[in-house]
Amino acid sequence: MKVPTDVGAMGVTQATALAESAEAEFMYAFETGAPPSARSALGMTAVRLGGGVVLAMGADPTGGYWNKALGFGVTEPVTDALVRAVLEVYRASGSAVAVLQLAPAALPEDWDDICGRHGIVGGTVWAKLLRSAGPEIRPTTTELRVGRIGPGDVDDWSRVYCAGFEMPEDPDLVAFFGSGTDEARGFHSFGAWSGDRLVAAANLHVSGTVAAFCGAATLPGERRRGAQSAFMAARLAEATRLGCEWMSAETWQEFDGHVNPSLHNMERAGFVQVYDRRNWVWREEHV
Template identity: 30%
Template sequence: MRNHADFLFCGIELGERIERAEAEFIAAGSAAALERVGDDGGFVIGLAGGFACHTEAGSPLNKVAGLGFAGVPAAGELDEVERRCAAVGAPVQVELAHLGAPEVAETLTARGYRLVGFENVLGRSLGDARAATVPPGIEVLRGDDTDFDRWADTVVGGFAVPDAQGVAPHEDFPRDVLERAVRDLAAAAGTRRYTALVDGEVAGGSSMRVTQGIAQLTGAATLPAHRRRGVQSALLAARLAEAAAQGCDLAVVTTQPASKSQQNAQRQGFSLLYTRAILVKP
């Protein structure tokens, strides 16, 4: 059992470091998506230390990320983002860390943004990461260019049927749009891909992005037929071991509150660092 000294404390500086990495990840994926779809009203705009992005209708990349650590966005900057979203018939969604300046949330709610949900950010130090251990019958393979399509199909297939444990997401995405977003993120941000096999059969997939000493654990999903067999724990352990070997000092993962993913992460030594509020202006 872990003692209290093992739990990672997240101050404002660490929160800013994680949010900057997340915002850059979303911006990179969005830029790749815009190269694919062309100039059809999409954008990637720097906004008060973060980014406002829109790619195509219904995409999970359509959001504002990274606010709260570089002052309050100017009214004119928010006007521009809201105008451009309105021009393509899209809401504005802001994911706002509760460690950021409270004035940002005050400004957004005064402009008509509504709270629609939360997501949790968990992290752990990698100084004591051990070699990956996986349950019997499960094998984790590092992906390459030859298995990209299989990996993408597996991850999207798992996302398409969300796990019922915990708080339900406030939105879902068409499978084709989700698949394109997964591919754009993987292609643009230099993510490393992993596939889990159960008794030789593809069961799940995940990815990891390494940036500035942070291992961002992303894109993890298990196909419904293989859930509750340790697939997510195996994928998590494999990525932690590789991140430590690459010299990362921190691993982070984002989950739905009280979800199976959060439970698996905490079993692997992750601590709840902070929560993002999801604010939407229709």
């Protein structure tokens, strides 16, 4: 099969496979790389199942954000039996809530019936975006110093992530975030400094020739200083240097006048929205 060189020339099947697989691989690498002590304290489980990944955190201090199942429908179809197996992982982990992140092209014809049987309901919508390596990288300016983080920056970097995403500074969660700086597992991590103070953090995960833009956060009091645009340019340059042909990203879709600056930053950097993906929410109280 000829690989297109531009997002516009890509079919739905290939766009879905690229975008879903990139996110699933970075999430699996992220969660399986956490220190054993953090994995135990947070009740973490990561399972490859049905062509996708099931990520569970039974003692998630955020209330369930890290319970995600994704990457399905690329190599195997989504079926009632697969959904049942996914939910058994969450029940076994003691998780009370989980999100199934399924691309619209992966939903089977009987999806409504499957949802009804398992108490799954539609939630928020995310935009999935792709960019080829071809377009020129748009230059950015910021007064902050932006660059790769070093071993001595990992703890500050992890705490900035927690604060930027409004997650608790739980010590095990901070240790978990720190595992996302391991270059041996495909991560390439960046920071932005105001003087000597780290005020923003961003990450990139590379798997083969695809790079996943896997999160960027700025401390609340340091926003609107150009960190996010600078991170976009720095990660695009790094992904290109590493030989990536495609870059993938996701963020929440705008709705009812709620503007998402991250979405616009991505589009200015050359990312193209390829589809919207709804979060399908399961809760244990369903019988």
